[in-house]
Amino acid sequence: MEESVVLVVDGDEGTRLQTAELVRGEFEGVSVLTANSVASARDALENQSVDVIVTGYVFPDGNGLELADHVRERYTGTGCILYTNSETVDTDSFEDVVVEFVGKETPDAERTLLALIEQAGPDQTQAAHPVPATEGARHDAAERIRDLEQRLSPAFDELTTLAVDHFGARSAAVTLILRDRQVPVSDSGTVTVPTVREHSLATHTIVSDGGVMAVPDTRADPRFSGTEEIQSAAIRSYLGAAIETAGGHAVGVISVYDDEKREFTAIDRREIRRFSALAGEIIRLAEGGERSEQ
């Protein structure tokens, strides 16, 4: 939980401070922010990245589910926990928000809340995408590689150009997968890759068998057919492979895209794996170069 940020939202000052104190007391190094209304919580989210939000239900300017709905739309990696006395929560207009719920007056409420904060924070247990078992370490590694972006870009530009030619694809990209975003480090061609992690194909690729994923037709694949960002970018077919660090963390993906359906062969899958192995080598060389300069 170190360096995590928890936002406690409650209209009642006593409860708000008590909950904030509870969280601070349990988790060393966690920053706890507080807000007393839906509007002030939205402001806090605007200014600061938040890992978990713990919110009451009833507010003069809205309710906790409205706030959770806003979080789901704008801050996809943030966990949401309703912490309230009320057992009458109207979910009719929020069926797909999906939050955790802890009744304040119930036995073990505080212990359950703290355990759920820990689950929802570093382990991302409310994610709408697959999460690797070692997500915390994987994410840290991806952030470190991100710092090398300028050093990596020229080699990755060559690699994506080569991938377009090799696969006869419309576009290729190398992307890093951060906590809730996908960041392109290099792309070649016309495609705009989804930047929200849960909308990306790459986040599925890093947990796929052998680190390779082929999608012959995104419109026919239930995992992606309803994802607007993929469909509006005209990503119809996809082949990608995980890029791993020396420590074995899948920090990103190299992928090729087409705007038409396409069947991929076993050779294609093997070849994209070779491209990703090369990308991994480039990262290792850049890391070594930086260390020797230091």
Next chain:
Amino acid sequence: MSSDDFGFPGLPIDPIPAGRTVLVTGPSRLASRFARELVFGGDHEDGVIFISTSTTGNTVATDTRIAYPELDFSRFGIVDATGQTRAGSETAARIEQVSSAADLTGISIKNSILASHLKESGVDRLRTCFDSLSLLLLYTNFRTIMRFVHTMDGRIAATDGLGVFVLDPSMHEPQVTYTLKSVCDGAIEVRQESATPDIRIDGFGTYAREWEAIEL
């Protein structure tokens, strides 16, 4: 076996440590029957929450009373997500209604409320069964289902429970089953090719991944 492990008397399954989730895959009715055995056939000190998307709470309670007559119904709760109006409760089990199986927020909240009530009645350990994900996949966005399964998985881990999800792979693309399996800690396939069903276990360490006959 640690005292925190969940045991399965009568089944060839080693105890599963607390805080884990299992995906049970197989033909709908058989997978459902097997999943019920995992949650009801164990230690009767454990409480059970059964989340049902296709069978009403009253029917689940009646079926369970017949199949597991020794079960203490005060330790048993049902989330009825069938959307069918209940005509009065006929059971000692506590039933929480959700307007439809698509209301995953409602199911998540009712599950938490039931868990608290069972805790108040002295239940320390919970086995939770979700029957089934296949129905949800028919009319809910895949990302929402992923979020729901992750959230349930997080609660099971946070509260040291046992979670069982049911899925019929014949109704979905293989990659859907693969992805949902990756969220759970282990999976058990169930099939019936002869007089008795077989199971095959994937995950939880030591299993040889071979079919083994069971009695249900």
